[in-house]
Amino acid sequence: MKPVIEARGLGVEFYRSRRRKRSLREMVFKGHTGAPIDTFWALKDVSFDVRPGEAVGIVGANGGGKSTLLKMIAGVLIPDEGRVTVRGGVAPLIELTGGFLGELTARDNVYLAAGLHGLRKRDIDERYDEIVDFAGPQVAAAMDMPFRHFSSGMQVRLAFALITTLDEPIVLVDEVLAVGDRAFRERCYVRMENMLSGGRTLFLVSHSEGDLRRFAERGLYLSSGSLIADGPIDEVISQYNADADAAS
Numbered sequence: 128m129k130p131v132i133e134a135r136g137l138g139v140e141f142y143r144s145r146r147r148k149r150s151l152r153e154m155v156f157k158g159h160t161g162a163p164i165d166t167f168w169a170l171k172d173v174s175f176d177v178r179p180g181e182a183v184g185i186v187g188a189n190g191g192g193k194s195t196l197l198k199m200i201a202g203v204l205i206p207d208e209g210r211v212t213v214r215g216g217v218a219p220l221i222e223l224t225g226g227f228l229g230e231l232t233a234r235d236n237v238y239l240a241a242g243l244h245g246l247r248k249r250d251i252d253e254r255y256d257e258i259v260d261f262a263g264p265q266v267a268a269a270m271d272m273p274f275r276h277f278s279s280g281m282q283v284r285l286a287f288a289l290i291t292t293l294d295e296p297i298v299l300v301d302e303v304l305a306v307g308d309r310a311f312r313e314r315c316y317v318r319m320e321n322m323l324s325g326g327r328t329l330f331l332v333s334h335s336e337g338d339l340r341r342f343a344e345r346g347l348y349l350s351s352g353s354l355i356a357d358g359p360i361d362e363v364i365s366q367y368n369a370d371a372d373a374a375s
């Protein structure tokens with residue numbers, strides 16, 4: 128079976144400072160103006176394959192490139208080098224707000240976001256109560272409020288409930304579980320286990336070893352944008368911990 132994700136030589140270059148805009152001359156003659164442009168590679172030469180149904184945990188220190196990698200898989204960031212091929216739809220929970228629009232009501236956001244993932248209004252009507260029930264009574268009572276009035280915990284609850292109700296075969300979860308309270312986290316865990324046993328492919332970014340060991344069988348360890356290790360999650364976590372201990 129073909130991999131669902133193929134990353135080959137992925138690289139992303141960012142500007143270190145937004146203090147100054149690039150001039151037209153710099154855009155045209157990048158690197159030949161004499162004035163150095165202060166950039167860095169948030170990801171550099173990252174290659175891996177992911178098979179359908181794999182559960183991959185991404186580990187690494189702050190700023191290592193984990194979220195940037197997820198954004199490329201989600202298609203919201205385009206690589207500056209290399210390529211990523213994704214076979215199948217992606218349900219990304221990569222920002223606290225799940226990409227929802229603050230001015231719209233929570234209800235309208237559910238219809239808009241689910242519609243963007245290919246669900247028809249009829250399908251959303253059928254799943255609406257389940258989504259809101261999963262998110263909990265506080266969220267259910269606030270569905271007609273603008274989304275920006277939601278607390279961060281409420282935002283995550285609704286976004287997680289929606290994203291995991293979609294039919295997309297690839298699910299990306301970026302460190303959002305930490306925001307929910309304990310009871311909600313437990314419900315999320317059960318849902319993630321169900322998604323995995325249903326054959327979905329999961330990418331999980333987390334600083335919680337417990338969560339990583341529980342859900343991921345394989346780990347990718349990113350440090351300063353480079354893929355340092357790719358292997359069984361326990362080995363990858365040990366390597367990351369050893370590096371962190373050596374650095375402290």
Ligand SMILES: Nc1ncnc2c1ncn2[C@@H]1O[C@H](COP(=O)(O)OP(=O)(O)OP(=O)(O)O)[C@@H](O)[C@H]1O
Nearest residue numbers: 141142143169187188189190191192193194195196
């Ligand atoms: N749009 C952007 N413009 C410039 N720099 C950026 C941008 N987005 C991310 N970065 C930088 O790229 C690097 C990698 O960021 P990224 O968010 O991928 O790290 P991370 O591994 O997810 O970190 P954390 O564990 O703190 O969430 C960081 O140095 C970050 O400041």
